[in-house]
Amino acid sequence: MRQQLDRFAIPLRPHLKTAKSIEVxxxxxxxPHEAAMVSTxxxxxxxxxxGLRDLIYGVGIAPPKLSRVGEIRVRYCTDLTVVLDSVExxxxxxxxxxxxxxxxxxLIEVDVDGHRSGVRLADSPLLIAIARKLVEGGATLxxxxxxxxxxxxxxxxxxxxxAAAAERATAVRAAEMLRAVGLACPIVSIGSTPTASFAxxxxxxxxxxxxxxxxxxxxxxxxxxxxxxxxxxxxLATVIGHSGAQGxxxxxxxxxxxxxxxGTSRQTIDQHYGxxxxxxxxxxxxxxxxxxxxxxxxxxxxxxxxATLPDLPIGSLxxxxxxxxxxxxxxxxxxxxxxxxxxxxxxxxxxGW
Amino acid sequence: MRQQLDRFAIPLRPHLKTAKSIEVxxxxxxxPHEAAMVSTxxxxxxxxxxGLRDLIYGVGIAPPKLSRVGEIRVRYCTDLTVVLDSVExxxxxxxxxxxxxxxxxxLIEVDVDGHRSGVRLADSPLLIAIARKLVEGGATLxxxxxxxxxxxxxxxxxxxxxAAAAERATAVRAAEMLRAVGLACPIVSIGSTPTASFAxxxxxxxxxxxxxxxxxxxxxxxxxxxxxxxxxxxxLATVIGHSGAQGxxxxxxxxxxxxxxxGTSRQTIDQHYGxxxxxxxxxxxxxxxxxxxxxxxxxxxxxxxxATLPDLPIGSLxxxxxxxxxxxxxxxxxxxxxxxxxxxxxxxxxxGW
Numbered sequence: 187m188r189q190q191l192d193r194f195a196i197p198l199r200p201h202l203k204t205a206k207s208i209e210v211x212x213x214x215x216x217x218p219h220e221a222a223m224v225s226t227x228x229x230x231x232x233x234x235x236x237g238l239r240d241l242i243y244g245v246g247i248a249p250p251k252l253s254r255v256g257e258i259r260v261r262y263c264t265d266l267t268v269v270l271d272s273v274e275x276x277x278x279x280x281x282x283x284x285x286x287x288x289x290x291x292x293l294i295e296v297d298v299d300g301h302r303s304g305v306r307l308a309d310s311p312l313l314i315a316i317a318r319k320l321v322e323g324g325a326t327l328x329x330x331x332x333x334x335x336x337x338x339x340x341x342x343x344x345x346x347x348x349a350a351a352a353e354r355a356t357a358v359r360a361a362e363m364l365r366a367v368g369l370a371c372p373i374v375s376i377g378s379t380p381t382a383s384f385a386x387x388x389x390x391x392x393x394x395x396x397x398x399x400x401x402x403x404x405x406x407x408x409x410x411x412x413x414x415x416x417x418x419x420x421x422l423a424t425v426i427g428h429s430g431a432q433g434x435x436x437x438x439x440x441x442x443x444x445x446x447x448x449g450t451s452r453q454t455i456d457q458h459y460g461x462x463x464x465x466x467x468x469x470x471x472x473x474x475x476x477x478x479x480x481x482x483x484x485x486x487x488x489x490x491x492x493a494t495l496p497d498l499p500i501g502s503l504x505x506x507x508x509x510x511x512x513x514x515x516x517x518x519x520x521x522x523x524x525x526x527x528x529x530x531x532x533x534x535x536x537x538g539w
Numbered sequence: 540m541r542q543q544l545d546r547f548a549i550p551l552r553p554h555l556k557t558a559k560s561i562e563v564x565x566x567x568x569x570x571p572h573e574a575a576m577v578s579t580x581x582x583x584x585x586x587x588x589x590g591l592r593d594l595i596y597g598v599g600i601a602p603p604k605l606s607r608v609g610e611i612r613v614r615y616c617t618d619l620t621v622v623l624d625s626v627e628x629x630x631x632x633x634x635x636x637x638x639x640x641x642x643x644x645x646l647i648e649v650d651v652d653g654h655r656s657g658v659r660l661a662d663s664p665l666l667i668a669i670a671r672k673l674v675e676g677g678a679t680l681x682x683x684x685x686x687x688x689x690x691x692x693x694x695x696x697x698x699x700x701x702a703a704a705a706e707r708a709t710a711v712r713a714a715e716m717l718r719a720v721g722l723a724c725p726i727v728s729i730g731s732t733p734t735a736s737f738a739x740x741x742x743x744x745x746x747x748x749x750x751x752x753x754x755x756x757x758x759x760x761x762x763x764x765x766x767x768x769x770x771x772x773x774x775l776a777t778v779i780g781h782s783g784a785q786g787x788x789x790x791x792x793x794x795x796x797x798x799x800x801x802g803t804s805r806q807t808i809d810q811h812y813g814x815x816x817x818x819x820x821x822x823x824x825x826x827x828x829x830x831x832x833x834x835x836x837x838x839x840x841x842x843x844x845x846a847t848l849p850d851l852p853i854g855s856l857x858x859x860x861x862x863x864x865x866x867x868x869x870x871x872x873x874x875x876x877x878x879x880x881x882x883x884x885x886x887x888x889x890x891g892w
Contacts, residue, residue: 203833225795225834245791245834246779249854271780274853302835303780303789335832426599427624427656436656438598442578442869443892446799479688480556480865481578481598482655500627501602512833516795517869519891538872539796 187382187399188216194388199223199375201244201397204512207521208236209533214400223377223395227254232536234262242267242293242331242375244395246303249278256288267291267328271305276316280323291326293373298356299349301335307356310363317369329373329392330360337380341409341453346384353381358390383411401511404461408453419515420467420505421460422522423483425498434476435485435498437462439506441478445513459483460506460514466527467505470496475506540735540752541569547741552576552728554597554750557865560874561589562886567753576730576748580607585889587615595620595646595684595728597748599656602631609641620644620681624658629669633676644679646726651709652702654688660709663716670722682726682745683713690733694762694806699737706734711743736764754864757814761806772868773820773858774813775875776836778851787829788838788851790815792859794831798866812836813859813867819880820858823849828859 191198200214203225211233215222221240224230230241239262243255247268259266268290270276276292283290294316297304305313320327334353340346353376361371376388377395388394401419402412423439441459450457459475462485472491477484483506487493498504508514515521516537523531544551553567556578564586568575574593577583583594592615596608600621612619621643623629629645636643647669650657658666673680687706693699706729714724729741730748741747754772755765776792794812803810812828815838825844830837836859840846851857861867868874869890876884 246789248777248779248791250777272853275780278854300785302830302832302837303782306784424601424603426601427628429656431659432653434655436599438601441800441866446801446866447794448799477655479655480869484655500625501631513794513799516833 187396190383190385191388191394194385196388196391197221197393199242199377199393199395200400201225201377201395202229202233204397204400205515206535206537207533208233209531210400211238221393223397226539227251227258228539229536230258230264230266234258234264234266239263240265242269244269244333246270246295247275247279249282252278252282252290255290256282256286259288265291267293269293269295269331270316271295271303273312273316273319276319276323276325279325280319283325284323289324289326291328292320293328293331293375294360296330296332296356296360298332298334298353299336301333304332307359307363313360313363314367317364321369327369327371329371329375330357330364331373331375332357332377333395334376334378334381337378338405338409338449339452340380343384343410346380346409347386350381350385351387353378354385354388354391361390379406379411380409398511401515403511403514404457404507404509405449405453408450408455414461414469414507417507417511419511419521420463420507421514422465423504423506425500425502425504427500433486433495435495437475437483437485437504438481439475440480440482442480443517444475444478444483444506444508445510445517446478447508447510447513449509457509460508463505463507465503465505469507540749543736543738544741544747547738549741549744550574550746552595552730552746552748553753554578554730554748555582555586557750557753558868559888559890560886561586562884563753564591574746576750579892580604580611581892582889583611583617583619587611587617587619592616593618595622597622597686599623599648600628600632602635605631605635605643608643609635609639612641618644620646622646622648622684623669624648624656626665626669626672629672629676629678632678633672636678637676642677642679644681645673646681646684646728647713649683649685649709649713651685651687651706652689654686657685660712660716666713666716667720667722670717674722680722680724682724682728683710683717684726684728685710685730686748687729687731687734690731691758691762691802692805693733696737696763699733699762700739703734703738704740707738707741707744714743732759732764733762751864754868756864756867757810757860757862758802758806761803761808767814767822767860770860770864772864772874773816773860774867775818776857776859778853778855778857780853786839786848788848790828790836790838790857790859791834792828793833793835795833796870797828797831797836797859797861798863798870799831800861800863800866802862810862813861816858816860818856818858822860
């Protein structure tokens with residue numbers, strides 16, 4: 187990801203919600219600035235306590251959270267920026283900033299694809315009203331940010347290149363609208379792993395955010411941002427039974443270990459609840475977790491495939507590659523780090539809120 | 540649930556995997572025996588360390604786990620029973636029992652509905668071969684157990700009564716097969732919340748297991764084992780945005796807080812990612828979490844409904860009722876216990892394996 191962005195000389199701001207681990211963060215942060223994005227204030231506290239000094243909290247701010255934002259900023263001398271997309275939120279930030287004599291830095295979220303949040307550019311008066319409210323009220327307007335979440339539903343390179351171009355164009359246009367009325371917009375932050383991977387032009391953008399690229403997963407492999415062999419997280423499972431008549435193998439990993447993410451169900455190749463590999467992470471042809479209960483996974487061959495069930499006696503170990511690394515990792519409190527088939531370290535996660 | 544089973548004078552063995560909390564367990568355990576079921580060996584350790592002395596580990600045993608089972612039994616003087624459905628597993632249990640001079644108690648799992656695991660009764664020679672292997676090898680055959688997991692897909696009382704009758708009949712027939720060849724079968728353990736709730740006859744059954752009834756959820760309400768007003772767990776969320784044009788409200792609870800369980804998608808009333816209520820847990824008509832990203836929930840009115848969006852300014856608190864209590868609770872490390880609109884206690888969960 188860094189190589190891809192270096193071509194455009196645009197810095198990466200890693201989204202640390204995928205791994206929720208300082209050890210993983212250290213491997214993706216770009217010195218010396220070490221800017222990062224987080225999805226919860228608990229992550230913000232955690233990473234700030236580990237010395238990160240430039241964080242964006244990426245979920246729209248709500249007034250009851252402002253005091254915690256302020257505490258993190260002061261306690262850890264961390265430049266924690268909030269995100270918003272309404273005049274109400276801007277008013278709350280302005281009031282809080284004034285009452286606490288602390289000008290909170292803000293990015294205005296701009297919608298690029300109708301995915302979920304953000305001001306629509308068709309509503310440029312709203313964008314400018316929010317920005318003016320912030321600047322005139324004494325908060326710090328840092329700029330604009332976008333998240334091309336709909337890109338997760340794309341699979342062709344052409345569509346992905348177009349989505350990346352549209353995200354860039356929308357973000358840059360929003361910044362220009364603010365500048366046109368005399369407001370500063372130093373940050374133009376865009377990002378999603380798919381659009382970051384397929385960007386062909388980043389003119390006017392000041393930073394790119396991405397997270398899931400750190401691990402990769404079956405959805406990303408389906409999109410084309412990684413290969414299956416690049417996927418860095420898997421769930422180790424034990425074979426606990428067979429149903430010969432039905433051609434099924436039972437494993438002790440159900441949705442509690444795998445999550446219920448079925449992101450590949452919308453893709454060309456549906457990987458069900460995960461692709462089953464040997465202990466060395468070599469996939470068995472078309473061997474999938476077809477069903478998942480709490481602690482039971484039902485493994486079988488993909489429908490229509492000519493592959494046959496491998497011989498996996500009870501007690502055999504298998505590795506399951508996930509649909510969605512963020513969701514599967516979220517089911518665990520730590521990573522077991524493997525080198526040369528040995529667990530060499532355990533890295534804790536910061537779950538919760 | 541206890542009242543339902545008292546009608547048949549059959550003891551309840553609560554499945555503690557839903558709550559994973561000793562405080563919840565204490566409220567559902569039946570004195571003086573306090574028998575319970577668990578889904579992980581970590582739960583077994585946890586509940587044994589809190590004094591529970593009669594546990595079944597309900598996921599088919601694999602040989603690498605036997606030493607941990609033995610340790611729990613010895614360290615906590617706890618009668619921890621394992622479950623299996625193959626001769627290979629029986630051989631492993633027998634070898635371990637002999638080598639460690641500790642006769643492990645075993646239940647043979649019997650399939651009642653093709654849901655996932657268990658010996659099929661059509662394969663009665665297998666059932667008897669497993670039982671003989673255990674008895675002759677020096678393990679302790681306790682009996683048979685079934686789980687009518689397919690009952691979660693039913694919604695009519697007639698179908699549920701029939702599923703409960705079929706589960707009972709299959710379990711009792713398996714026990715009779717063993718007794719017919721001179722093997723003791725003291726335990727005939729059946730269970731699932733739906734079949735336990737709709738049982739009309741439990742002749743020959745010695746205990747019933749159920750778990751999700753403790754909390755209830757939208758799937759159970761759809762099945763008819765509880766009402767929506769009975770659901771005891773919810774996720775507290777904050778309104779963080781609006782999209783007026785699209786009639787959407789954004790909240791700060793996505794799949795990280797709610798899980799991705801969509802169990803009601805197979806039911807008559809699809810509740811999407813959850814039913815949205817006011818802070819006092821009164822549902823807003825047809826207000827659902829329509830989409831869930833990691834920390835974002837997109838709330839809107841059910842398609843085709845005449846209901847209108849409630850006025851929920853940014854910062855408003857809502858409660859979201861879950862599709863599946865087990866899955867949603869699994870996303871959290873504790874419960875905030877509420878009485879008279881006040882958090883009166885926090886109960887930790889025992890997550891992990």
